[in-house]
Amino acid sequence: MALDNFLFGQCILYFLAFLFGFIAVVPLSENGDDFQGKCLLFTQGMWQNENMTVGKQRFMVDEWGPETSCRFITFVGIVSLILSAVQAWRTLFFLCKGQDDSFFHAFLNLLLSSLVVFVVFVASTISSVGFSSWCDAITENGAMPSSCEDLQDTDLELGLDNSSFYDQFAIAQFGLWSAWLTWLGITVLAFLKVYHNHRQQDLLDSLVQEKELLLGRSMRRSSDIEEKNALI
Numbered sequence: 001m002a003l004d005n006f007l008f009g010q011c012i013l014y015f016l017a018f019l020f021g022f023i024a025v026v027p028l029s030e031n032g033d034d035f036q037g038k039c040l041l042f043t044q045g046m047w048q049n050e051n052m053t054v055g056k057q058r059f060m061v062d063e064w065g066p067e068t069s070c071r072f073i074t075f076v077g078i079v080s081l082i083l084s085a086v087q088a089w090r091t092l093f094f095l096c097k098g099q100d101d102s103f104f105h106a107f108l109n110l111l112l113s114s115l116v117v118f119v120v121f122v123a124s125t126i127s128s129v130g131f132s133s134w135c136d137a138i139t140e141n142g143a144m145p146s147s148c149e150d151l152q153d154t155d156l157e158l159g160l161d162n163s164s165f166y167d168q169f170a171i172a173q174f175g176l177w178s179a180w181l182t183w184l185g186i187t188v189l190a191f192l193k194v195y196h197n198h199r200q201q202d203l204l205d206s207l208v209q210e211k212e213l214l215l216g217r218s219m220r221r222s223s224d225i226e227e228k229n230a231l232i
Contacts, residue, residue: 006189009189010091010190014088018081018085020179021175024174024179025074025081039066042069042133044062045061046137047059048060059156072123077123110187110191113183124176124179
């Protein structure tokens with residue numbers, strides 16, 4: 001019964017990790033297409049007067065953010081998506097067959113889940129901090145009358161489509177942080193599973209040792225009886 005509960009819980013969490021990974025990857029891919037491969041994370045720039053007579057301002061980018069940042073969080077989202085799908089299918093197979101991993105494979109699963117938790121946390125942090133830096137740049141740290149969300153409806157005249165950047169990264173951050181929480185739950189279950197298997201293994205070892213002691217005592221008793229009979 002405990003085995004079925006572990007497997008069922010893991011299967012549900014793997015499905016949720018797949019869902020949240022999908023939620024993160026889709027808007028990140030759309031934003032990459034809209035910004036023509038440029039990364040808005042950690043982008044630096046300022047508003048400058050385009051025409052001194054009219055006083056029209058235009059946002060000028062000093063330096064685009066590193067493309068590796070956007071590529072990394074997209075890559076992590078895809079890895080989380082694929083890995084959770086494979087693990088969900090594998091766990092569902094074990095659940096239907098009534099089987100389970102060995103202690104060694106359960107331990108490897110714990111290490112893998114811990115690694116994914118760490119990587120997804122890094123990607124989520126980069127996404128949140130990098131996007132906050134972009135919003136600070138286009139709102140001049142809140143000095144602009146419009147908010148970061150409102151500015152997505154304004155043509156920043158950067159030669160790209162910025163009409164959905166806020167919604168895209170809001171959804172992507174939700175997907176990444178939710179995926180992180182889900183993988184954290186998967187890691188906790190993996191740890192409990194390893195601990196449960198370890199206790200079972202200790203119990204089996206103790207039973208085997210007790211059996212060997214009982215067999216040894218019975219053999220000694222039988223040998224003593226045989227020696228007494230031989231003396232008689």
